[in-house]
Amino acid sequence: xxxxxHSHNLMKTLxxxxxxxxxxxxxxxxxxxxxxTSFKTEIxxxxxxxxxxxxxxxxxxxxxxxxxxxxRYAWNSVVVSVGSSILGMIIAVPxxxxxxxxPSPRTKGTLLWMLSTKMLPPxxxxxxxxxxxxxxxxxxxxxxLTMIFMLMNLPIMVWMIYTYFREIPPEILExxxxxGANTREEILKVVVPMSKGGLAASFLLALILSWNEAFWSxxxxxxxxxxLTAFIASYSNPEGLFWARLSAxxxxxxxxxLIFGWLSMKQLVRGLTFGAVK
Amino acid sequence: MQTSNSRTALAVAGVLSVTIASSAFAQTTLxxxxxxxxxxxxxxxxxxxxxxxxxxxxxxxxxxxxxxxRQRMTTDIxxxxxxxxxxxxxxxxxPIWGANEWLVPLDDLPASYEVDDLFDSVRDGLSHDxxxxxxxxxxxxxxxxxxxxxxxxxxxxxxxNPTWDQVRDFAQTLHDPSxxxxxxxxxxxxxxxxxxxxxxTMVNAFGGRWFDMDWEPQLDxxxxxxAISFYVDLLGNYxxxxxxxxxxxxxxxxFNSGNCAMWVDxxxxxxxxTDTSDSRxxxxxxxxxxxxxxxxxxxxxxxxxxxxxxxxxxNQEEATDFIAWATSQEYSELVAAEDGxxxxxxxxxxxTYANDDYMAAAPFAAMTLAQMEKADPNDxxxxxxxxxxxxxxxxSRFQSFxxxxxxxxxxxxxxxxxxxxxxxxxxxxxxxxxxxGGYID
Numbered sequence: 001x002x003x004x005x006h007s008h009n010l011m012k013t014l015x016x017x018x019x020x021x022x023x024x025x026x027x028x029x030x031x032x033x034x035x036x037t038s039f040k041t042e043i044x045x046x047x048x049x050x051x052x053x054x055x056x057x058x059x060x061x062x063x064x065x066x067x068x069x070x071x072r073y074a075w076n077s078v079v080v081s082v083g084s085s086i087l088g089m090i091i092a093v094p095x096x097x098x099x100x101x102x103p104s105p106r107t108k109g110t111l112l113w114m115l116s117t118k119m120l121p122p123x124x125x126x127x128x129x130x131x132x133x134x135x136x137x138x139x140x141x142x143x144x145l146t147m148i149f150m151l152m153n154l155p156i157m158v159w160m161i162y163t164y165f166r167e168i169p170p171e172i173l174e175x176x177x178x179x180g181a182n183t184r185e186e187i188l189k190v191v192v193p194m195s196k197g198g199l200a201a202s203f204l205l206a207l208i209l210s211w212n213e214a215f216w217s218x219x220x221x222x223x224x225x226x227x228l229t230a231f232i233a234s235y236s237n238p239e240g241l242f243w244a245r246l247s248a249x250x251x252x253x254x255x256x257x258l259i260f261g262w263l264s265m266k267q268l269v270r271g272l273t274f275g276a277v278k
Numbered sequence: 279m280q281t282s283n284s285r286t287a288l289a290v291a292g293v294l295s296v297t298i299a300s301s302a303f304a305q306t307t308l309x310x311x312x313x314x315x316x317x318x319x320x321x322x323x324x325x326x327x328x329x330x331x332x333x334x335x336x337x338x339x340x341x342x343x344x345x346x347x348r349q350r351m352t353t354d355i356x357x358x359x360x361x362x363x364x365x366x367x368x369x370x371x372x373p374i375w376g377a378n379e380w381l382v383p384l385d386d387l388p389a390s391y392e393v394d395d396l397f398d399s400v401r402d403g404l405s406h407d408x409x410x411x412x413x414x415x416x417x418x419x420x421x422x423x424x425x426x427x428x429x430x431x432x433x434x435x436x437x438x439n440p441t442w443d444q445v446r447d448f449a450q451t452l453h454d455p456s457x458x459x460x461x462x463x464x465x466x467x468x469x470x471x472x473x474x475x476x477x478x479t480m481v482n483a484f485g486g487r488w489f490d491m492d493w494e495p496q497l498d499x500x501x502x503x504x505a506i507s508f509y510v511d512l513l514g515n516y517x518x519x520x521x522x523x524x525x526x527x528x529x530x531x532x533f534n535s536g537n538c539a540m541w542v543d544x545x546x547x548x549x550x551x552t553d554t555s556d557s558r559x560x561x562x563x564x565x566x567x568x569x570x571x572x573x574x575x576x577x578x579x580x581x582x583x584x585x586x587x588x589x590x591x592x593n594q595e596e597a598t599d600f601i602a603w604a605t606s607q608e609y610s611e612l613v614a615a616e617d618g619x620x621x622x623x624x625x626x627x628x629x630t631y632a633n634d635d636y637m638a639a640a641p642f643a644a645m646t647l648a649q650m651e652k653a654d655p656n657d658x659x660x661x662x663x664x665x666x667x668x669x670x671x672x673x674s675r676f677q678s679f680x681x682x683x684x685x686x687x688x689x690x691x692x693x694x695x696x697x698x699x700x701x702x703x704x705x706x707x708x709x710x711x712x713x714x715g716g717y718i719d
Contacts, residue, residue, distance in 0.1 A: 218342070
């Protein structure tokens with residue numbers, strides 16, 4: 001009987017492991033294939049059946065570095081995504097604090113209204129934003145892009161941080177107030193340290209969303225403030241083979257955020273599952 | 279005292295000379311919006327020669343995907359934001375934007391530019407009311423690519439000027455899907471610049487047209503029905519699987535991998551299919567005219583990628599100088615010296631095709647020349663039409679209804695609807711658009 005139970009548990013663990021690995025491999029495969037293709041020649045990249053074993057070449061990378069200033073695009077991506085995420089945190093933390101600890105009858109409605117702005121397709125506001133940017137001389141500037149990315153991610157950040165703040169018992173805040181803490185100290189010394197994981201997750205999510213954003217960076221930049229998404233788009237070719245070189249460009253574009261995501265995986269997972277394990 | 283005066287004079291002279299020198303070397307940056315075509319990438323690389331010759335000019339290339347580029351250019355011009363000094367646009371947009379006064383007219387070109395050396399059809403396609411609004415960088419028509427080895431094995435002979443009926447017979451004979459060999463590869467991907475480029479030339483060849491002289495849509499005519507039925511039957515029976523998602527690049531991949539016995543597409547692909555590093559069939563490709571049927575008129579398309587200057591540019595004079603250089607004979611000579619004579623941007627200048635070295639180095643050049651000379655955007659169809667353009671109608675609404683019709687035809691090709699249904703829907707869509715546009719009641 002005990003042996004049976006043991007083997008049953010073993011089977012369950014094995015099944016779960018197999019399913020986990022299958023899902024992980026399915027998600028990872030396109031990235032793996034992209035990296036593999038980036039080391040192929042154009043003719044090997046399109047060959048049928050697809051080639052797993054081939055003579056690798058660095059030619060695609062060499063040509064990309066010869067033609068484009070990769071570091072300029074990468075630096076722009078770093079500046080606007082980190083900048084917009086920090087700016088977003090500065091605004092989202094006090095907003096979420098007010099909504100979580102001093103709710104008014106309209107708080108729920110305000111939260112929903114904020115989220116509803118995400119339902120509007122960005123192209124619907126392209127022309128007004130473009131004209132505003134033109135008049136404020138923000139076209140093709142990192143400042144303009146930082147602001148638009150921050151505004152784009154703000155509703156999600158407020159929502160996320162709001163849910164983390166709601167986990168904190170109001171009694172703790174009351175206690176800190178009894179000890180003479182003012183609002184600033186309450187936020188910085190009590191609320192923020194208690195939801196470190198959640199705040200890190202919100203920051204990382206905003207960072208990743210900004211890094212991957214393509215619509216605004218393609219439409220509001222030209223050469224000076226163009227980010228890595230514009231860099232990838234420049235390698236799509238309407239007339240000619242381009243898969244191998246495009247794969248190399250995409251690999252270079254996702255590499256920094258992939259490495260960063262991998263290094264901060266612990267915080268990300270902890271933050272995202274924070275609510276579930278309370 | 280005198281020493282002090284001379285010191286002051288010296289200082290003033292120094293400041294003046296620095297000011298003069300800095301204004302003489304004040305950098306003008308020209309921002310160029312372009313696409314990632316092989317010829318454009320080459321221009322980007324060779325542009326450093328222009329910068330060396332013109333020390334006051336810095337060239338900044340912004341490379342974008344074709345549709346994004348079109349959208350950016352339209353927004354930029356409409357908003358007058360002056361983000362771009364030079365734009366890469368096609369022969370569809372140029373006359374429309376020229377008529378809207380969005381582009382700088384190019385009627386003051388230096389004599390050394392030899393504007394008469396440009397093909398008439400190319401020049402006409404980039405003009406509005408006789409004024410040139412863009413300079414052609416490279417131009418293309420369409421032609422038939424076929425595998426000489428497969429034709430020889432099967433004992434077939436491709437005529438220099440085949441009909442669609444002959445092409446279908448060849449496709450039937452050479453179609454061998456069990457060996458991944460398809461009789462013919464054609465564009466099936468929906469889009470006014472994708473499947474509709476080929477389909478429009480087929481309709482022209484079958485004697486059809488988009489509109490009659492009163493702008494009444496003709497998509498429910500017998501000619502359209504015959505052409506589209508032929509296309510669906512040909513590509514459905516003898517084409518690769520999933521042909522309705524194949525555009526230029528997918529077909530190029532298939533042809534270069536040796537999966538297509540024939541392919542009807544842009545003449546610019548001549549350089550790609552004969553490229554020894556990118557094509558497996560580089561030594562067994564033959565070239566024939568784009569197929570015709572009841573007429574040769576409009577059976578091959580005409581498309582030009584050109585460089586234009588938006589009126590919002592702050593550096594119009596410098597931009598004109600650069601685009602004149604990038605589309606000149608001098609530039610062609612530079613390309614020949616750097617990358618070989620076969621790499622000269624094709625289809626724009628008659629002198630290129632008068633060059634024996636070029637004709638010998640580029641096996642596709644003779645057929646490209648023949649097709650370019652045949653294509654006439656001002657007389658594209660058997661029956662008279664009120665519009666210009668071979669594979670497009672040069673009116674602003676075409677971009678929208680052209681893609682819509684393309685989706686209907688791709689649907690018929692995928693078997694989601696009958697050809698009759700597709701054409702009926704298309705006729706309704708185009709009619710509605712034309713009523714909205716005030717062309718008809």
